[in-house]
Amino acid sequence: MRVLLIGDYPPPHGGVAVHVQQLHQFLRGRGLEAKVLDIGKGGRPAPDVLPVQSLAGFGLRLAGFLSAGWTVHVHTSGNNPKSWLLAAAAGVPGPRSPRVITLHSGLLPGFLAGARSRRLLARAALSGYARVVAVSPAIKEALVDCGVAEEKILVLPAFCASQVKPGPVTAAVEQARARRKPLLVMAHHPSPVYGRMLMFRALRLIANERPDVGLAVFGPGTQAPEFIRDAREARVASLLEDLGELEHDEALGLMSRGDAFIRPTTHDGDSISVREALTLGVPCVASDVCARPEGTYLFRAGQAPELAQRVLQALVEGPAQVSSPDAGPVLLELYAALAASQPADERPMAATY
Template identity: 25%
Template sequence: MSDKKRILITGPVFPPAGGVSIHLKRLYEFFSGSFDIDFADESRTIKPGIFNIRSFRPGPYFKMINKSDLVFIHSGSQLLRFLHILVARLFQKPVLLTFHSYPATRYGLAKKLESLFLASVNMIIAVNEIIAKRIDLPEKTIVRHAFLPPLLGKEPELPEVVLKWINNKREEGFQLVCSNASQLVMFNGEDLYGLDLCIELAHRWELQNKKLAMVFVVSSLEKNEEYYNESAAKVRSLGISDRFLLVKEPISFVSLIRQSDIVCRPTMSDGDSLTVREAIALGKPVVVSDAVERPEWSILFRSRDINDLEKVIAQTANEKLGGLNKETVSFDGYYKPYEMLFNELTGGKKYEE
């Protein structure tokens, strides 16, 4: 029997790829040698051998929590968050909770209920200062952005069809831009991840005969498959398939970033974007909307402004940006704080920032 401490992680398990599922994947890859890690998966994609909360099997779920030394919650659903906290506390298990997002509009009964549940949590991680302020529990909240550097040796190669398309563009003298969406979402009636902006951008490049091409990855079609099909049809109708590749599978975005010249993140809203931090760590210029506060080295454009996006991408393609020309992936300062937290909450050394 293993003498390693056991951690139960709740949240969306990769695949499909998304900011939270990639975060959990990297936690597992890094810590599975020093901790026994189980998952209570909340994704709609069922994976063999991984317990999924949507199976509605309370027996295995209770058993996993009872066996754990720490319950680490990453749930996006408030209801599931409450469930995990309640059951963990019933079994007297320590709880670590990460908020990857937090709506500004939570109030009334929902806010009171959440405050009641959060009072029993051992420690809370907020991925940015705004979320920490909205939670308003400074005595037990720390701010730590969600980015964890990739283990490059574990990243899969790009699919052959994608790599071939990229290599063809390279041979034709094109610079490559990449962008992505975990899934297609409408936000206030508009495209949250900016797929529509990217298609229009590629159309303008075609009309101006610019040597720029884009790969846009949609990791999952759990939502808005019809919108994806409409977008794919628009790419064909505009005649831009030779400079805009739309991918509908969860490929390694890290591998795609490494093959690209520019990374684009045209979202209308965001948390602490994994894509942006990966691009910076991998030495790539990253053009991002100003919808939220962005990390240092981000290159901003006005959110939902296609003209400004076009201008900023063109300027970025024409410039050599000093300080962003080599990969700076490092594990120092990223994984160690989690190890210290795990050790404290499972009975080891006290965590200190």
Template identity: 25%
Template sequence: MHIGLIGPLPPPFGGMANQTKQLNELLTSEGLKVTLVRTNADYKWHWVTDLKGIRALARLLPYLLELWRVAGNVECMHVMANSGWSWQLYAAPAIWIGWIRKVPVVVNYRGGDAERYFKSSIRWVAPSLNKATVLVVPSMFLFQVFELFGYKAKVIPNIINLERFKFKPHLISNNRSLRLVITRNLEKIYGIDTAIHAVAILNSILIDVKLVIAGSGPLQDELKGLAETLELSHSVEFVGKLEPEEIAKLYYDADIMLNPATVDNMPNSVLEALACGLPVITTNVGGIPFIVKDNESALMVEPNNAQMLADAILKLVNDYDLYNKLAVNGFAVANQYGWCVVKEQWLGLYKELVDAS
């Protein structure tokens, strides 16, 4: 089969870009021919990067031409989609071009804020979504969101690279330094300020607490300022955006992974930490409860509650049996998202669509 894959590639390293890169490589390894159309391709002329209105046009026109060319050569189009302008500028044109050229189109939608976006923009999303051949989402959470708006979706989960993120036993003790890690973008929806406030609470109880934050984003200066205001400059380290290999090492060196998000779908960062045997404390928002169970494969807390987050961290520090239980059960959860499990779902769907067309 010949598949047209439409989506972003790293850099920057993020959920959808990483999934596009992995899927491209894995489908190719299975013997499929894959033609990739990047939604974040480099600009042909470097000088346009400083011109906001022109740079969007400079990227969009070559993108549309490439979509038209690829749609005439492939048997199926796989479109990675998200909310907001990403939908209107990249996903919608791909769907319409596939429909015009009579090529089956798989819309692979992701994004924890889908319900909020649809409530305000469904009239703009629906015409394009109605032209897709099939809608695929990575979680039951998004399945239910689409159901609210009258759309039936198929669930095929995200892919975790179990070759890179391998299980490693972790030890924890309240007699030594505690290393916490967050691997999310520095944006409001990820609640990183709550984690910093939790560290301030822990600092008066534990000997040595270190929070390492791997990510970049618009709140970097604000979050650094918060750490300084709380006199935590020595306890909170911002290491910037890391590559996947560096993220794996970060998990191996950590004691607990924190996911204090206020909006979420199916975060790869949580699954990758679980695959490494690293216990996770996460908020109970969005699609998280569909992935892990509280006190079984992770600890769950309410969003924007620093005291509850600090209490959950202390609970793990003082209960090694629970810590070990979460590590083992979390690893079992992560294994459900390996390529050996997920590939049959994608290959079966492609074959079904190609045969039907």
């Protein structure tokens, strides 16, 4: 059995990209021949990761894998037209190559609800897929409302617990750890969806109770004028530890050294970082904008005082004992079942990459 994953691949280390990377590592670890068509920004070279430089190049490479009978698994957000055009292009029905797609974004239900044409596009784009993986029940409900058969949809968090392995802790992290008690951790992105200003307001309240607190932020945009302006307006600039963009294993190393991980998002699918924190035994505080794993300290979205209260509670009570899911074995079983369902005369051919 040979599996082609299509999706973003780090860097940058977004949720979809990290899941594709971890699933790829899991499949290779199980001895499968697995490759990735990287449709993201094209990071540094990695074994069996093929960057896509153009639409024509994507089509040619995909055609080679399809003709050779590879099982194809697409990973995309589903919250914009480009995402659905990718799904449609990669899902063109063919007899030799089973197709699976995972839809990741918590913004998907709102996007599809915005126009009937979007729902029609989604239903048509998914018609060529044997199975559709939704990372949350809300995404499944939105797809069913579009007319996608319920029995075709599998709800499965985009998370591979077996691949959560913290890397070495950097000197900058150790210095932040020594300066701050407690040390909170948050993944940052310039998008307002990530709840930066809400976190800053809550941090100001937390500092009233815990004056030695610090917030370690990592990710893109921490040197942008808007970030600096918000930190000054909230009077938390002196409480921040700006660690910039980290490799994923470095981010896990930081998370493992923190006293709590915060996810103050306004929208979410199934956050990999929330599950990573819980898997690492770190208390996690997250907004209630979607279903969160058991053991998460929840606060009402947009409520800075409640966020601050829950952080203080998490610091006192500590992490919950949780059992983290692993999508790897489930997807491996799914791939095997789809491959076995192909007609016996559909034999794999050699692929040209």
